[in-house]
Amino acid sequence: MSLRRREMAHEEKRSVVLINKRFQFALIARFVAVHAVILALFGVLIYLFVDSELEANLSSAHVTYRNLKHMIFPIVLTLSLLNILISAILIGLFVLYASHKIAGPLHRFKVVVDAIAGRDLGSVTQLREGDQLQETTSSLKALTQTLTGDVKDLRVRLAELRSCLSRGGMSDEVTSKLDALDELAARYVL
Numbered sequence: 182m183s184l185r186r187r188e189m190a191h192e193e194k195r196s197v198v199l200i201n202k203r204f205q206f207a208l209i210a211r212f213v214a215v216h217a218v219i220l221a222l223f224g225v226l227i228y229l230f231v232d233s234e235l236e237a238n239l240s241s242a243h244v245t246y247r248n249l250k251h252m253i254f255p256i257v258l259t260l261s262l263l264n265i266l267i268s269a270i271l272i273g274l275f276v277l278y279a280s281h282k283i284a285g286p287l288h289r290f291k292v293v294v295d296a297i298a299g300r301d302l303g304s305v306t307q308l309r310e311g312d313q314l315q316e317t318t319s320s321l322k323a324l325t326q327t328l329t330g331d332v333k334d335l336r337v338r339l340a341e342l343r344s345c346l347s348r349g350g351m352s353d354e355v356t357s358k359l360d361a362l363d364e365l366a367a368r369y370v371l
Contacts, residue, residue, distance in 0.1 A: 208279060215275050216268070223264040230256045286314040293321060301370040302329045332369045339363055 231253065289306040296304035302325050308318050343359050351359075 215271055219268045219271060223260060227260050230260065300368045303370055329371050332366060332371060336366045339366060
């Protein structure tokens, strides 16, 4: 392969972008924030429980290290299980919320793409402010506007061609071909 061909092949390669980096980092930051709040809550609870237990039980001088270890273990175990439960619930709710910010727009895009597949070029979608995929909405609108313009232009040019050919007399074959093109252009709802 020549050097120029390799350069052209390299230029044609595009980087794969699977997700908007800003959205990705914001989502990661939210997950970290939720987890940090849960851990802070866990730390405060363990401090309060241990402090109250130690104050109550260490007031007597005969508490030994072995008794202290047995006393703290159920507290730490209970708070750890509570931490896991609260983390699972809060992170589950957060993921549910975050997924709706993505799944909602994707559903609306599917409806529009299905309409376009059905030749309805008048369908557009609006996303709520703050929904992910705002840029994709703009691209989808540009796509439908371009296709609408092309179909309108096709209809005009077909009418002009029919007019030009009818002046010179058209054969039945040409007339049927133009009718087929008109029918094809008429399938699109603008």
